[in-house]
Amino acid sequence: MSEAVAIIPARGGSKGVPRKNLRRVGGIPLVARAVDAARRCPSIDRVVVSTDDPDIAAVAAEWGAEIIVRPAELAGDSASSESALLHAMAVLEERGVDVGVIAFLQATSPFIDSEALDEAVLLVRSRRRDSVFSAVETYGFLWAKAAGDAAEAVNHDAEVRPRRQDRDPHYLETGAFYVMRAAGFRASGHRFFGSIGIAEVPERTAIEIDTPSELQVARAIAPLIDVPGPxxxxxxxxxxxxxxxxxxxxxxxxxxxxxxxxxxxxxxxARLREAGVPVLILSTEVNPVVTARARKLQVDVVQGLTDKSEALREWAADRGIPLSRIAYLGNDVNDLACLELVGWPVSVPEAHPLVLAAARVVLNRPGGAGAVRDLAERVLSGRAAASVHPRIATQEAQ
Incomplete structure (x- = not known):
């Protein structure tokens, strides 16, 4: 039986936002967010990331994607997404994969709606549509600049201003995903062909990141959109x-x-230790108070650090723990390097704004008043859930 394959083109080069596909929103790299959205879609059988960048490949593989190495000639600024998709399809066919439906996801859209994506795949798979794209409903009056920069109405009569309820909506592409019959896409070489359908998505998810300011906006609204998991x-x-x-x-x-x-x-x-979860305290200063507390808690401690992230790397390597499987809890700007390093950056609620923006999880309890206990309970709950439902162990684990 043919497969529905999600293909995520993610090249290393980016001019507007350097290393864009590895930048984090809600504490998660953009390429990882796209992989996760595709893996949450029940109708998608396989998730593939096409990239020329080994760092992107490593992150995508950690999150469960199959990697296709994209040739340099298909990874430049002028290369089209269609060329990357066609190359990925050819490689998959060489690997013996029968590709029936392609779901083209863009990592630059951090809030891909998995339910809408699933509906789009089912529409194409059932042959009710040949191509489906994500879009938001809009009632906006659109204008264009004509000769001499004069304004010209595009989708309305400028002399007639009907009420919203008296107008039909238009639909604006979000760029988040495009779902297509593989055979039709191969024949046309374009994402729009045959009978085209629209997958409506919530307006709040419709941001696409091409500039630093859009990245800032995405980070600001991520806590309002992301659903906390284990x-x-x-x-x-x-x-x-x-x-x-x-x-x-x-x-x-x-x-x-x-x-x-x-x-x-x-x-x-203490409960983390009993569950076999190692705990480390990192401190910039050398302070006997920290030493005494670590001794009382019976945990590792490293103090007097100029580079906390390097100490974290060394500790994780010595214990054989992937950085993607570590939660780091911080509160101030000297924690940012560590927060960017791990799979689970965590913040106390009263943290510096940059720390809050970098966090994947913001705790409910403040520092010194149960924050560590809050995190411990979430970790233990996650381990319990993973033991009952093994699939959870790989879902969102990085």
Whole structure:
């Protein structure tokens, strides 16, 4: 039986936003978000990423995509998406895959609607449509600049201003996905052919990232769109100040520092240890308070760091834990490098705005008042869910 294959072209070069396909929205690389959206679609049998970049390939493979190496001549600025799709189809056929339906996903659309994608695939697979694209309904009055920059009405009569309820809508492509019969696409060489259908998607998901400002907007709205799932990791790494504490310190007359920590956090760490989840505390400063707390919690600690991310890399490598399977909990700008490094960047709710923007998960409890326990409970719940439903163990795990 022929397969419905999702193909995600993701080249390494990008002028507007350098390394765009690896930039994170909601704490997840854009190419990974596209892979995840395709894997969540029940009617898609195989997910493929076509790329010329080894870093993109590594991330896509971690998230469960099959990789097709795209030749340099098909990865330049002038290369079309259609050329990448045709190349991917040829490679798949060489691998013995019978491609019946193609779902062309663009990683630059971070909020791909998996339900709408599924409906589009079913429309094409049932032959009710030959090609289907994602779009949002619009009642906007469109204008174009004519000769001499004079405004000219495009989709309406400028002298007639009917009410919204008295007008028929138009549909604006979102660029998120295009679903096509493989044979028809191969024959036409274009994504639109035959009977064309529209897959309506929510307007809030319709952002497409081509500029730094659009990336900022996507990061800002991600917490409003993304649905939190289980935290699936093999290790937890945390900052200390502002995470295990409320970021305040009491200084005695002799210069001795003291902080307040939460017993609830201690119980959370203890439960992680019992479950076999390693915990590491990373701290920029050398402080006996941190040493004492780590000893009490019976966890690893590394202090006096100029580069926390390098220490994190070394610790993960020594333990054989992939960075994609680590949750890092931070609160301030010196945590950003670590947050960008791991699969699960996590933030306390009162964190610096840049940390909040980088987080995949923002906890409910503040630093020093149960934040670590909050994360521990999510990790333990994720492990419990994965043990009952094995598919969850690979879904969103990176």
């Amino acid at each position: 935290v699936l990791v093999d290790a937890v790494v945390t900052d200390f100040d502002g995470v295990h504490t409320d970021d305040s310190v009491t200084v005695g007359e002799d210069g001795t520092e003291s902080v307040v920590v939460s017993r609830s956090d201690g119980m959370g760490v």
